[in-house]
Amino acid sequence: MAPYHIRKYQESDRQWVVGLLSRGMAEHIPATFWQLLKLPQSLLLLLGGPLALLLVSGSWLLALVFSLSLLPALWFLAKKPWTEFVDMTLRTDMSDITKSYLSERGSCFWVAESEEKVVGMVGALPVDDPTLREKRLQLFHLFVDSEHRRQGIAKALARTVLQFARDQGYSEVVLDTSTIQLSAMALYQSMGFKKTGQSFFCVWARLVALPTVHFIYRLPSSKVGSL
Known part of the structure; x- marks a missing residue:
């Protein structure tokens, strides 16, 4: 098992990060097809x-x-929700990762690096909702390269986000994943995330019965301990 370390995103990482996103989404097409x-x-x-x-x-x-x-x-039909998600992401928050995630104090983007290659990534942005009573951070784009899984990288990246949330004074961390991503849901639940509901992020997802599951992690306000 090759060692890895987690660091902040750099512009030179972009090609690796976009590749991770595209490959990670494409992996779910066969399972979606069989479900369909x-x-x-x-x-x-x-x-x-x-x-x-x-x-x-x-x-x-x-x-x-x-x-x-x-x-x-x-x-x-099975492919469309995933390609739609990648296209939407590359047009929005990941069109300029540095600007979206690293220009303000309350957000960040990290990569996991092993043998000079980016093998994992995760981002975090504040939830902009004036109706919320709690300060909330959202976890985005947790992906690990298929050849580097089962090494604890995904959990380490998720823990990095939770620790960042503590350090920045957030009360809650939220994230979305899909029902087809069973290993991701198992990971989040094992770390203490709780389901809060589900929805469809686009019409294609509804057509193939692929709901997005919403999770929340409530950070204890009275103590700061290791996860």
């Missing part, structure tokens, strides 16, 4: 569509072509 295949409406299309064509046209070939043509369409 199990939905009742998908099963109805895959089974009922060819059968209806066969009954109407009497052609097994036409029914087979219809059935096979549905699979690329369903793959496109």
Whole structure:
């Protein structure tokens, strides 16, 4: 297991960070596709569509072509929420990481480096909501390269955000992940994050039944201890 260390983001890291984001999102496409295949409406299309064509046209070939043509369409649907998320992210907070995360005191972006390569990342921004009674920080983009997982890097990055929140006087840390990201949800829950609800971040996510799960971690105000 190669050693790693966590440090603040630098502009020279951008290519590594964007690559991590893109690869991390693409990893979830197959699982989303298989989940989509199990939905009742998908099963109805895959089974009922060819059968209806066969009954109407009497052609097994036409029914087979219809059935096979549905699979690329369903793959496109499974892929769309993830590509939409990457595109949106690269247009917004990650279009200029230094400006978004490192220009003010209450936010930050870190990378995990191993053997002179960026193998993990995470960001944190204050939640801008005047209705909130508590000072809240949001964790963004926790990703670890697939070849460097199960080494404690993801937990170390999450702990870095929680410690930063303590140091900056935040009362709560929130984050979003998806129901398909089972290992991420298990990690957050093992660290004390609690589910607060779920929603769909875009219409494509709703179409493939891929809800976003919201989590919160409430920092104790009376004491500061190690996690």
